Amino acid sequence: MNPIAVRAKSRLHCTIVFNKRAAEQSCLALLQSCDNLPKLTQVHSHILKLGLHNNPLVLTKFTSTSSDLNAIDYASSFMFSPECDTRLYDTFLFNTVIRAYAQTNHLKTKAIEFYNLMLEYGVFPNKFTYPFVLKACAGIGVLNLGKSVHASVLKFQFDNDIHVQNTLVHMYGSSKGGIECARKVFDEMSERDSVSWSSMIGGYARFGLSTDAIDLFRKMQMSGVCPDEITMVSVLSACTDLGALDVGKWIESFIEKQRVNKSVELRNALIDMFAKCGDVDRALKLFRNMSGRTIVSWTSVIDGLAMHGRGLEAVALFEEMVGAGVAPDDVVFIGLLSACSHSGLVDKGKEYFDLMKRDFGVVPKIEHYGCMVDMLCRAGLVKEAFEFVQKMPIQANAIIWRTVISACCAHGELKLGERITKWLIGNDPMHESNYVLLSNIYAKMFHWEKKTKIREVMDKRGMKKIPGSTMIELDNEIYEFVAGDKSHNQYKEIYEMLDEMGRKMKKAGHVPTTSEVLLDIDEEDKEDALNRHSEKLAIAFALLKTPPGTPIRIVKNLRVCSDCHSATKFISKVYNREIVVRDRNRFHHFKNGFCSCRDFW
C-alpha cells in the first residue's frame, strides 16, 4: 500500500469513533489510492462499516476510482446493490460510470446501458454526458444506436455545444453507413475548430473515401482553421490508401513548413505512407532517424519491405526489433509472415509460425493461418495448402478458401477448385466473388455453357463483379481508369497510344496471354480486351503526359493480371521507363524488361 493510503488508513481508524466527516475524508483518500480490485473490496468494507454507502460523494468516488476493469464492474454493481440508496444517484455519478465503460475496449455497450439506466431513474444528462455516450457509440459503430442518442441530444438541447457536435461527427464518421450524417452535422455547424475538421476527415479516411478526405483537407486550409498533427495523420492515411506519393510528399513539406508537432503517431503515419506509396527507402530513412519508435513504427517498415518483396531485409529488421527488446505482437507477425510469403521464404515462414507462440506467446489468429496458406499457394504447393487448411485448429474463413481456390485455378487444380467453390457458394450464396471464381474456373476448363449460367445467376441475384481500376497521380491530381474507359477527355489520344504500345511490344517479342481473358470470344478480340485493361490505359496516359525517362507510378485495386505483368515488363524496356505498380497485395518495380517480384506473386 502506498504512503498516502497508509496514512489515510491510520487516520481512518483513529477517527471512526470521533467524527463522521473526517471518516468520509479519509475514506475518499483511501479510495484515491485504489487501483485494483482487492484494495477496492477492502475499502468497500470500510464504507459499509462506517455507513458511508449512502454518501453520494463516496459513492461517486468509489465508482470513478479505478482503471481496473473488474473494479469498474464491481463499483457499478455496488450502485445497484441493496445498500445503495438510489435517491442519491446524480448526473456526475452516471457520467463517471459511462466514461469508465466508454474508455474500455470491449465494454462500450455497458456505457450505453448505464446511459439508458440514467434516463430510467430520471437523472438528467448534462453537456458532459453526451461526449462520453457518443464516444461509446463510435466505438461500437452501429448507426441506429448512434442515431437514437443523437435524437436524445436534440431532445435535451445539447446540439449547440461544439464538443457534442464534434463527437456527433466522430460517431457518425465511425459508423458504417453514417458518413453522410456526419457530413450533415459538420455542414450545419456554425463554428468549426480543428477537431471538427479532423473528425470529418478522419471519417472519410476510415471508410476508404480517401479523395474526399484530401479534398476536405484542402477546404480546411481555405477555411483558415489550422490543421494539427492529428489532422495530418488522417490525411496521410488517405494518401497511403490512394498510393498518392506526390500528395504525401507535399504533406510532409507542409508539416515542416507549418511546424506541425511531429508526434510519434505522425512520424509513424509518414513512415507508413512512404512505405506503401512505393518509396520504402525513404520510409527506412525516417525510421532510422526516429527516436521513440513504437511497435507500429517497426510494423510499418517490416510490412513495407514485405510489399516490395524485400523479404530478407524484413526478416533482418524483425530480428533487430526483438534484439532491441521490443516484444512482437500479433500484427507484426502478420507483416513478417507476409514478407516470407511474398519472397518465397517458405521454410523461414514455417519456422516463424512455429515460434511465434512458443517463444513469444502470440497465439496465431485466422490472419496468421491466412498468411501461411497464402505462402504455400504462392509457392505452388496447392495440395499442401489444402491439407494445412483442413488441419487448422480454427475454422477457415471464406478469404482463406478463396486463396486456395485462386491457387487451384493458377496451378491447374481445376477439379479441386470447382469442388471447394461449389461448397463455398452453398454456405454463402450471396457473396459475388465466389461466383466470379467459379466462372473463371469454368472458363479455364472451356466449359462456356456452365460459365454463362453462373453469370446469369449473378445477374438474377443482382450481383456484380468489382471492376478493376487503376489510379495514377499527375501534377497532384488523381486520375482513375477502369477497363475500356472512355470517360477521360483525352481518351482518343490514349487509345492511339495503346495501339502504338501494342505494335511496339509485339515487335519486341511480347505475346499476349489470351488465356487471361475469360470470355468465349475469338483470339483477336481477346487481345483487344487485354489491351483495354485499366493499368494499360493508365500507363498509356502517363506515357502521353510525362517527359521521357520519368518514372511512372500506378496503383491497382485488384491484383495485376499476368498479361499486364508481362506487358509492363516490355513497356519498361521499349519506352525506357521505370514503372512502379502497387497492386492489392504488393509492389512491382519494372525496369528494363524485368520486374522486382521475379514473376513471383
Place this chain on the structure above:
DNA sequence: TTAGGGTTAG
C-alpha cells in the same frame, strides 16, 4: 468534479 479528433494488419 467530469467533454471532442490520430498510427500498424484484417
